[in-house]
């Protein structure tokens with residue numbers, strides 16, 4: 001089952017929480033066949049925001065991004081499945097909702113680059129998924145269990 005166990009980090013941002021999109025977003029990943037292994041409703045503090053978005057420190061939008069991501073609660077999650085990081089990014093869409101195809105989460109629920117509803121680990125940034133999971137979750141917050149539907153989602157489970 002080893003190639004079905006890739007994990008990726010996903011977070012409904014403060015705009016997504018306020019707009020009541022947690023359930024819709026969780027449903028999409030469940031329906032795809034991914035397995036939820038961690039979830040946390042939380043508020044991001046200044047320090048965590050700087051760590052999470054450290055790569056954008058020198059960008060003009062950085063201060064606004066930190067202010068936004070700390071402005072209200074987020075719903076952080078870890079999802080597991082075959083090729084999970086790349087598949088989740090495909091479901092999320094482009095960074096800019098205006099460039100995102102209908103059917104993607106940002107393409108269906110967003111119009112504005114600064115309020116793009118969801119974060120998901122970048123599959124093109126090697127190890128970003130594991131780094132982000134470690135930043136947001138302790139090992140004992142990730143739940144190890146079997147999902148009975150896996151035998152139907154995967155041909156070779």
Ligand code: IDP
Nearest residue numbers: 061065094095096113114115116118119120122
């Ligand atoms: P990603 O979230 O699709 O991985 P990143 O390039 O890592 O995109 O940017 C992180 C977040 O910073 C984006 O999701 C978006 O909310 C915000 N952001 C990126 N570029 C801009 C910009 O040019 N103006 C305002 N906000 C931006």
